[in-house]
Amino acid sequence: MLDQLQEKLISTLIEGVQKLYGENITAESLTLQETRKEFEGQLTVVVFPITRYSKKSPEATAQAIGGFLQERIPEINAFNVVKGFLNLVLSDEYWVRLFQEAIAKPDFGVFPSNGRRLMVEYSSPNTNKPLHLGHIRNNLLGYSVSEILKAYGYKVIRANLVNDR
Numbered sequence: 001m002l003d004q005l006q007e008k009l010i011s012t013l014i015e016g017v018q019k020l021y022g023e024n025i026t027a028e029s030l031t032l033q034e035t036r037k038e039f040e041g042q043l044t045v046v047v048f049p050i051t052r053y054s055k056k057s058p059e060a061t062a063q064a065i066g067g068f069l070q071e072r073i074p075e076i077n078a079f080n081v082v083k084g085f086l087n088l089v090l091s092d093e094y095w096v097r098l099f100q101e102a103i104a105k106p107d108f109g110v111f112p113s114n115g116r117r118l119m120v121e122y123s124s125p126n127t128n129k130p131l132h133l134g135h136i137r138n139n140l141l142g143y144s145v146s147e148i149l150k151a152y153g154y155k156v157i158r159a160n161l162v163n164d165r
Contacts, residue, residue: 002098005075006032006043009088013045016068023053040080041087045069048084058084114153120146124160 010027017025031046047062054061059081066079066086077091102108122142125131146156 005073005090005094008073009043009045009069012069012072013065015072016065017050017053020064020068021050021053021055025050025053035087039082039085039087040078041089043088043090045086045088046084047086051084062086110151111153113155115155116153117155117157118149119157119159120149121159122146 009032010030013030014025014027017023029049031049033044033046035041035044045062045065047058047065050065051058051061054064056064062081062084066081066088069086069088070076070079075090075094076088078089080087080089120142122145123135123138125135125139142158142160146158150156
């Protein structure tokens with residue numbers, strides 16, 4: 001879904017340069033990148049290549065492009081300009097929808113097989129003495145670790161030590 005948003009941003013940027021400045025720009029000359037941690041936003045548009053079409057300062061160009069994008073793309077909640085960089089803030093609704101789509105997939109949280117095998121050995125109840133909460137805890141921990149490793153793509157071999165003396 002993030003890829004779809006990036007494609008939508010690129011096409012809307014091309015449309016914006018055409019409408020605002022009457023110039024055609026190619027997708028290859030546009031740069032979208034992740035916003036640096038010290039600035040607000042998730043995606044950053046590098047505006048410097050567009051300034052040759054706008055004949056304005058990078059800040060003025062970024063303000064115009066940011067307003068154009070915010071009007072046409074509902075996923076953009078806000079934007080800010082830092083020199084020649086247009087930082088886009090994506091809406092909370094977008095992130096919630098992205099999360100809901102991700103967890104709805106049947107293979108959510110499961111990685112493909114990595115071809116490696118692991119053995120997890122954990123306790124089993126000792127038949128010679130009473131079972132207590134510590135035994136159950138260790139059994140559940142061993143089983144849980146096995147399931148987590150299986151989700152990460154390992155072929156897990158479970159080994160229970162059975163006390164049968």
